[in-house]
Amino acid sequence: MNASAIELRHVTHALGNAGVAFSFSRETGSVTAVLGPSGAGKSTLLNLIAGFLAPDQGQVFVNGRDVTALPPAGRGVSMVFQDNNLFAHLDIRTNIALGLDPALRLGRAENAVIEAAMERVGLAGFGRRKPGTLSGGERQRVALARAFARRKPLLLLDEPFDGLGPGLAAEMLSLMLEIRAEVGATVLMVTHEPAEARAAADRVLFVDRGRIAADAPLAGFFERSDIPALRHYLGSGAPD
Numbered sequence: 081m082n083a084s085a086i087e088l089r090h091v092t093h094a095l096g097n098a099g100v101a102f103s104f105s106r107e108t109g110s111v112t113a114v115l116g117p118s119g120a121g122k123s124t125l126l127n128l129i130a131g132f133l134a135p136d137q138g139q140v141f142v143n144g145r146d147v148t149a150l151p152p153a154g155r156g157v158s159m160v161f162q163d164n165n166l167f168a169h170l171d172i173r174t175n176i177a178l179g180l181d182p183a184l185r186l187g188r189a190e191n192a193v194i195e196a197a198m199e200r201v202g203l204a205g206f207g208r209r210k211p212g213t214l215s216g217g218e219r220q221r222v223a224l225a226r227a228f229a230r231r232k233p234l235l236l237l238d239e240p241f242d243g244l245g246p247g248l249a250a251e252m253l254s255l256m257l258e259i260r261a262e263v264g265a266t267v268l269m270v271t272h273e274p275a276e277a278r279a280a281a282d283r284v285l286f287v288d289r290g291r292i293a294a295d296a297p298l299a300g301f302f303e304r305s306d307i308p309a310l311r312h313y314l315g316s317g318a319p320d
């Protein structure tokens with residue numbers, strides 16, 4: 081039996097000439113900041129957990145269940161992508177609704193959840209508009225609303241607050257933490273902002289060249305001098 085919310089056991093995935101290899105686990109309710117240089121494999125890690133990429137080897141467990149062979153929809157996972165992944169031809173309301181039921185069989189309860197989600201991200205009244213008529217930050221908030229409305233036990237966020245500006249990013253971050261607490265969800269959040277990691281996370285996964293270079297508590301992490309790739313990433317030391 082496995083009590084972790086997430087566990088990756090010797091998961092590998094080839095990418096071009098290189099590839100990734102990940103093993104780690106996370107407790108239920110934890111919030112992990114996934115950090116690392118551009119191209120290190122952070123999005124790949126999230127995609128392997130969500131099921132948008134299949135491992136070449138190894139297994140992915142969610143809440144103790146081996147989900148390696150399951151499609152994304154069967155995994156109890158919500159993911160917010162870097163490029164927010166909205167359907168351009170569908171209005172905002174429908175984009176959020178698809179997160180609740182891909183067949184769009186929506187009753188009064190689901191409709192209320194959609195309205196509440198739009199209101200919580202500050203997009204009340206935007207329901208009939210198409211993604212193309214929204215700003216980048218507004219589209220990002222639609223993607224957040226969709227993930228929040230789903231209330232899945234595992235929330236995977238790929239730079240979800242990018243481009244929102246500091247005030248709105250902080251607001252969306254607290255909203256994410258509120259919803260995490262309501263659902264008891266486990267969160268993995270890719271971010272390039274140390275302040276976001278400090279505000280939200282209890283642990284850090286530092287990914288470098290397709291490997292987990294550090295899996296550590298957040299407290300004191302940014303001050304560590306024993307991880308050369310971290311000093312380089314933060315711009316405060318030479319690469320190894």
Ligand SMILES: Nc1ncnc2c1ncn2[C@@H]1O[C@H](COP(=O)(O)OP(=O)(O)OP(=O)(O)O)[C@@H](O)[C@H]1O
Nearest residue numbers: 095096116117118119120121122123124125162287
């Ligand atoms: N389908 C693919 N084929 C070949 N290489 C790929 C493919 N997808 C991703 N890669 C490469 O794998 C590496 C890891 O990509 P990934 O998107 O996971 O990085 P990342 O850490 O999320 O980067 P960023 O912070 O820039 O978003 C990159 O070098 C990328 O170019």
